[in-house]
Amino acid sequence: MVSKGEHQTVPLSVLLKRESENEKIDNPELSHGEHGQSKKGEDFMMVNTDCQRVLADGLTTFSVYGLFDGHNGTAAAIYTKDNLLDNVLYAMPPDLNRDEWLAALPRAMVAGFVKTDKDFQEIAKKSGTTVTFVIIDGWVVTVASVGDSRCIFESTEGEIYYLSADHRLECNEEERERITSSGGQVGRLNTGGGTQVGPLRCWPGGLCLSRSIGDMDVGEYIVSVPYVKQIKLPSTGGKLIIASDGVWDSLSAEAAAECCQGMPPEAAAPEIVKVAVQAKGLRDDTTCIVVNIQPPVKEKKTSPPPPPIKKQGKRVFKAMFRKKPADSCSQSDDKEEYCEPDVVEELFEEGSASLAERLDSKYPVCNMFKLFMCAVCQVEINPGEGVSVHAGSSNTRKLRPWDGPFLCSACQEKKEAMEGLRPSGVGRYNSDSD
Structure with missing residues (x-):
């Protein structure tokens, strides 16, 4: 996971001012597809493309996409699907204009996740769920996640960026250290005689995830505080892939994006699920949402094609969304920090528990x-x-x-x-x- 200090962030006010000084960029056109194959019946999806709110500067709309992968039953997934958006919006202060609303959204996501978890545990249901929750407002995408479902973004240039974190203990050393330093234990299932099998788990309880909503019976070290990333997309658009671990256990991000290249989202989502199931069989619920984010049609007709992204810009991309901690962050010394108008720009990132x-x-x-x-x-x-x-x-x-x-x-x-x-x-x- 990338820490806050390893790359630059762009203040939202800088981006909005830049837009106001140039020709107005219309909101993108969104289209989506969704598909799933069920093994346990514990995966649930949420799609709402016409959420409305009244702001200080007028009525606006935004879109919400959610994926909830339940475990130990469906209660937590269903409850979160029904209540999370309301709790996020309830945490937003009133009378904000659009840029204030977007700036407040990451922290409202945190409050909404924790409140949903707190309220669900009052019901005393002993199930849990992973959550990947995406809000798209214009060209700004905000993603909050707990667990091992993931969201990736593929730009029109073919670059892939991770917009969620994997809270599976097997692959997240930072989360293992957090649990053990707080007094919990991390280890594999002991079958007797010193033999240990399966993935790393948190004890007490034995959950292999470090963050989720619900799971009141597995101890206090499993938290509901989400990893949150907010980005501003390039004006050329791109594609979001939101999928449960049934997909990611079979396919890499690159393979998932490549297998549906050139397809409309309503065909892309079933194709990703089909390829994932063919790779390893239907061993788990396998669910996928694909969202295409494209420039408005009139912009395509009247505007010349965007110039290709400079190699330097791509290096800045990789420094901001590095896949391995060893990647260099020396690009922060570039003379012009925000010279590329058509790149993904990060507004907010926080993964702390x-x-x-x-x-x-x-x-x-x-x-x-x-x-x-x-x-x-x-x-x-x-x-x-x-x-x-x-x-x-x-x-x-x-x-x-x-x-x-x-x-x-x-x-x-x-x-x-x-x-x-x-x-x-x-x-x-x-x-x-x-």
């Missing part, structure tokens, strides 16, 4: 969260009862006592459990573990 970092107080607009309202569940807090998300952090000396955002007592307890700040076995999140 800490709510104190994810609900940071440095918001782009004032009053991002009301002073006496819980930043996660949005319940009103009486003066003096709220607990700052920064409580107990090493930087508290730099913060004022009233620096928010604030959490209610229930969400503060959940925060401590998620971040391994409570002794193991304390509280209901560990009470049902073996």
Whole structure:
């Protein structure tokens, strides 16, 4: 996983100002296809291409695509599918203009995921789900994910970028270290006599994922705080592939993109599923959503074809979305940071499991969260009862006592459990573990 300091980010205000100074770029045209083959019946999809909201600067629409891969039953996947979007939007402050709304969206995603998890655990259902949740607003794509479903973007030039993180313990060393440093254990299933089999799992509970929604019976080290990435797409568009692990266990990102090259999305999604199943058989639910993001038709007719991307620009691409930690980040020294108008530009990236970092107080607009309202569940807090998300952090000396955002007592307890700040076995999140 790429840390925040390894590449440059572009302030949203810079991008919007650049657009306003040039010829207005119309919103892209979206088309999608979806397909799945069921083995357990625990994969669910969500597609809503006409979500509306009223902003301070007018009525706008956005599109939402979600994939929910349940385990140990369907309850968590169904509940998350039905409630996650409402919880994300509920966490958004009112009366924002469009650029403020987009800037606030990543943190609202965090609050929405954690609130959905908190509310579902009140039902006491012992199932869980991975989530890959995508919101497309104009040329800005925001992706939040927990678990091992993934979202990739393929540009029209054939470059592939990962917009989600894999929280499978087998391949995520950072998550393994987080769990063990918090007091949990990571290991394979012990069949007796010292023999260990299967993938790495978190104990207690034995889940092979480090992040999910639900899973109240597998201990406090499995968190619902999502990895969030927000990017601005090139004006030439591209293609999103959102798929469950049934696809990614069989196909690489390159293979998935290549097998449906040139196909419309309604044909591409079934083709990806077919190729994945042919490779290893139907061993798991195998589900895929493909979204084509294209320039509006009138732009294609009136505008000359975009110039090819310079090699230097492609190197900047790879530095920003590197596939291996060993990739060089020396491109940050380029003289012109934002000289390419037709490249993917990253606006936000955060993968930390800490709510104190994810609900940071440095918001782009004032009053991002009301002073006496819980930043996660949005319940009103009486003066003096709220607990700052920064409580107990090493930087508290730099913060004022009233620096928010604030959490209610229930969400503060959940925060401590998620971040391994409570002794193991304390509280209901560990009470049902073996």
